[in-house]
Amino acid sequence: MAHHRLHHRLQLVCLVAVVLTAAPAAHAIFHFDFRLDTDSPFFGRSARASRYDTWRRAALESNAQQARRLAKALGKLSGAAAATDIAAADVTISPYTHQGHCLTVGVGTPPQPSKVILDLGSDLLWTQCSLVGPTAKQLEPVFDAARSSSFSVLPCNSKPCEEGTFTNKTCTDRKCAYENYYGIMTATGVLATDTFTFGTHHNVSANLTFGCGKLANGTIAEASGILGLSPGPLSMLKQLAITKFSYCLTPFADRKTSPVMFGAMADLGKYKTTGKVQTIPLLKNPVEDMYYYVPMVGISLGSKRLDVPEDALAIKPDGTGGTVLDSATTLAYLVEPAFKELKKAVMEGIKLPVANRSVDDYPLCFELPRGTSMEKVQAPPLVLHFDGDAEMSLPRDNYFQEPSPGMLCLAVMQAPFEGAPNVIGNVQQQNMHVLYDVGNRMFSYAPTKCDSI
Template identity: 65%
Template structure:
């Protein structure tokens, strides 16, 4: 437990507020744990597990989005192997309750509700910390069905029993989370801590699937029950260190989330965060084109655009390691990569990758030069991805494109966490702006 409490460190004065009634400045910074930090997996094994988790996550998100959009899609439980949730994203340990009980939560900007496994519901999934016990907290309170949080919340299923707001979220691929809505005090930090009372959260369980030792999810999406929305946090930022290095990554909220305060390796660029007219699960950005090196690919901007019916578009995600592109964009990129990379296409298939090259015997991917992948945004901004941000080495002598085609025609393209590595990104939620700058993240 001492290790987890150490991870709660925070350089901020102690403050206690009631989130539902008070306005305050939540200026918080801490290091996120790596999905594979402390594991004994090799670099190749990390990439394979991450790719599997990425495919499973996209399937879950697409299935969930399809239900919101009224589209069934082509994804079924048989399509994707269930993958541990913790293989997909970075994590932070927080204290829940009074006194605080440590809980390891996966940071997810594609989820709204923050929830933890709760003794009240006899969870099935195993976790590292002791199970959160609301009976040992003086600040725990169930939210009635008439509460604003229960009324506004959108779940796969929602019901009211004995004035308890019960929910169930189906993420596809046989992964389900259920629980009861409640309010509780959350503590960030231990020596100089910030305690936030009356935060709505899920006291629940993962009914099926796995979160690989984590306790739950911290939702940072634009939706009503996310930590960002409940606390009216104007902006937040993170800087993911290279995935294969298994280092911690900085996460900042409020005044600490300011790219101009930190050293960058390139210019700070800013684009708009788009609003989906149908759902509030994701942060959408205006991707309009792609280039490989200096060659602009023949990708129609309309194929990347967010449609009036809420389909398509491009989202930024914290938990997906593989980039996803709609069919026209992926086909053009695959064609350009085949023309550019002077290596034989691998004659063996690798699960989860759609294009791989055979490396010469005894040669690693580090020795292969490739032009950068450039993401062009409306207004002229350009995110430049070096080789390690769009290629991976899942097996010795094998180099694979870390970009795949979206699983369904209505699904958005996805800029994942590996594409964002060594990139300091900022979500200015209040002004609906997304900023980014190349940065040596382990030096922040």
């Protein structure tokens, strides 16, 4: 039976670590080294112009992907692979085109390079593969399964095929064929297993279930595929028994690398923060387990608590609504009553004329005085309140952007359809060290100067 996926974006983050060596010792660690692709045509000639271009493209991408959010029921996957030691991982991420960031891994034996996009809102690791026919254009050569001595196609009665979650699934020639929707694109393929090699200075290899597939429509900026890190059943986290990870996102327009930590290194107490560490539970959705939900109960602008009913922010018994964290969506999304209250408060609080023209998909923009940038504008913090008196205070730069010169725009939009969740996107999380303790279902965060970690 066909299912629908709650995929909400592909604003993506690219970890660049090419490994083409033989399998290392069992206790090797992941080590990713990332550098900005400054030759990308998506970046302008000047830092200021590229900042505007980056923000505009990100807003368009976020809105298109959010419009495709659909709910899906999930099962549980049993039988994780043996844990891989990544506690000493040295991981950083940096922008890769307007769609995010990517990681180059070695696939197969011997390893073939594949550039995959990191996605916290999906669980399947997949790469384009010559086995399934013509593929979309990509930077690296397409993975050739015939050249890998460790490649194996999974049959329809395998646990990953039976218990995994896909938009559509069929049994073709005893192979587990799937189709997945990712916002504005679709990927198809067959489930398989192979050896994946990670690292630059330290290498580690692991046998993983993945999708040997192709991009059926849409684009991922000539990357090869996607690496899903959601809590879903086929996630690399589940397969490698990784119980926690953290990241600290530098402002996207700064083009600086951002650290990502796994295992024991994912500990906010090990790093300097600029504010206190707060911890809240990761909620269980009664229908699916593909996203990271948090108990948001209210919103304030400065000291003014907005008139938003708490039940408007809660997860409903049918699995709709709630609030999810997403490192790949640029803009935040709020359900209609919350968005309307925030928009009204912002229009009252920002002492600037409302723009009479729109900028891409931004819902509300103000005209800046001639020759003035957004850095000169005073704005109260946007405060997200969570159950248990925890709160996340967002400074101006975490909920406003300047997508074109002279235009100050609210980086928050109304959820695209009834039942869609609220989304705390990557702009809201910038300069915030966040930790996902998947094993204990807890989420911790603290304001941090991320480029100092």
